[in-house]
Amino acid sequence: MGISLDELQLAARNHGMPLEALRYDVTPVGLHYLLVHFDVPAVPADWRLQIAGRVGRELSLSLEELRKRPAVRRIVTMECAGNGRARLEPHVVSQPWLSEAVGTGEWGGVELGALLEEAGVLDGAVEVLFGALDRGIDGGVEQAYERSLPLADALAGEALLAYELNGAPLPPQHGFPLRLVVPGWYGMTSVKWLERITVLDRPFDGYQQAHAYRFRRSEDDEGELLTRMRPRALMVPPGVPDFMTRRRFLAPGRCLLEGRAWSGLASVAAVEVIVDGGSAWTAARLEPPADRAAWSRWTFEWDAEPGEHELACRARDEAGHTQPLEPEWNVGGYANNAVQRVPVTVR
Ligand SMILES: Nc1nc2c(c(=O)[nH]1)N[C@H]1C(S)=C(S)[C@@H](COP(=O)(O)O)O[C@H]1N2
Numbered sequence: 418m419g420i421s422l423d424e425l426q427l428a429a430r431n432h433g434m435p436l437e438a439l440r441y442d443v444t445p446v447g448l449h450y451l452l453v454h455f456d457v458p459a460v461p462a463d464w465r466l467q468i469a470g471r472v473g474r475e476l477s478l479s480l481e482e483l484r485k486r487p488a489v490r491r492i493v494t495m496e497c498a499g500n501g502r503a504r505l506e507p508h509v510v511s512q513p514w515l516s517e518a519v520g521t522g523e524w525g526g527v528e529l530g531a532l533l534e535e536a537g538v539l540d541g542a543v544e545v546l547f548g549a550l551d552r553g554i555d556g557g558v559e560q561a562y563e564r565s566l567p568l569a570d571a572l573a574g575e576a577l578l579a580y581e582l583n584g585a586p587l588p589p590q591h592g593f594p595l596r597l598v599v600p601g602w603y604g605m606t607s608v609k610w611l612e613r614i615t616v617l618d619r620p621f622d623g624y625q626q627a628h629a630y631r632f633r634r635s636e637d638d639e640g641e642l643l644t645r646m647r648p649r650a651l652m653v654p655p656g657v658p659d660f661m662t663r664r665r666f667l668a669p670g671r672c673l674l675e676g677r678a679w680s681g682l683a684s685v686a687a688v689e690v691i692v693d694g695g696s697a698w699t700a701a702r703l704e705p706p707a708d709r710a711a712w713s714r715w716t717f718e719w720d721a722e723p724g725e726h727e728l729a730c731r732a733r734d735e736a737g738h739t740q741p742l743e744p745e746w747n748v749g750g751y752a753n754n755a756v757q758r759v760p761v762t763v764r
């Protein structure tokens with residue numbers, strides 16, 4: 418496969434969610450996937466959130482002041498846009514995710530829309546920029562991690578400024594003291610270690626917007642911005658693994674397959690399972706999600722017969738988006754939601 422030591426270095430710092438953790442409605446904190454582009458930054462003792470730009474009233478808020486505002490909690494499934502990258506051919510050099518760059522957190526904090534309303538967004542505003550404490554160099558460009566959201570999405574009432582994860586203060590790696598959480602969007606949108614919110618009167622063209630996180634079919638394709646998560650279903654690999662290959666082994670007979678499915682584009686409409694390829698996709702049982710933007714549990718009864726098999730699952734959402742059988746290659750290695758295949762030995 419040709420994964421380099423540089424990529425291993427990234428993969429050893431960042432980590433995926435072990436797929437057996439698909440069992441939980443809310444992912445325990447240490448099992449939630451982790452992606453840090455640069456370093457987990459040092460947070461100044463006098464940290465405050467600044468809100469400025471095209472607003473009537475600039476705001477500067479301490480964590481305590483934020484905690485005094487009306488609080489909301491949302492269970493949100495978040496997935497890295499690079500999930501599935503390592504399965505693309507030709508190989509795309511970056512964080513080599515297989516299919517585990519996902520997790521579901523119960524995020525607590527204040528509504529972004531309410532704070533922006535308080536600051537008073539002025540005429541001519543088009544986007545909201547989120548600036549973070551972490552800095553580094555990417556593509557030869559020194560930068561703070563920064564991403565923007567269209568104004569309408571920032572005001573929509575779904576996005577949160579979170580200071581809690583699963584009922585406890587945000588841990589350092591997930592953005593302490595404050596992060597943005599945008600339900601339904603790929604993870605890069607949810608800026609951690611937030612420091613500045615700037616309302617802009619023109620689209621943001623910084624590195625993480627104009628160069629990274631675009632779906633480009635070739636080097637000279639300008640590409641489209643990545644926004645919402647494509648549908649995906651994953652299963653808890655059944656049985657027990659072989660240590661090195663992680664191939665699965667299980668006994669013949671009734672086996673309850675289970676997993677989760679999500680889509681940032683619409684609610685999940687169906688999950689289907691197929692055994693040993695062919696065309697006989699069969700509907701799994703789908704449970705309602707714990708919250709609007711949380712993944713849905715699914716189950717499927719499989720009568721496992723002795724031999725070598727391949728299990729696969731796929732999701733479809735209410736807007737008709739589904740999962741391809743084969744990945745769609747792109748320069749950045751993003752949004753590969755090709756179906757998961759799990760080889761198993763029944764004996
Ligand atoms: N400031 C900052 N925010 C960030 C990142 C980062 O490196 N710096 N990584 C982004 C990416 S690419 C993803 S997928 C999510 C990961 O969030 P998590 O590590 O809490 O799972 O955070 C996003 N927010």
Ligand SMILES: [Mo]
Pocket residue numbers: 452496497498499604605
């Ligand atoms: Mo990501």
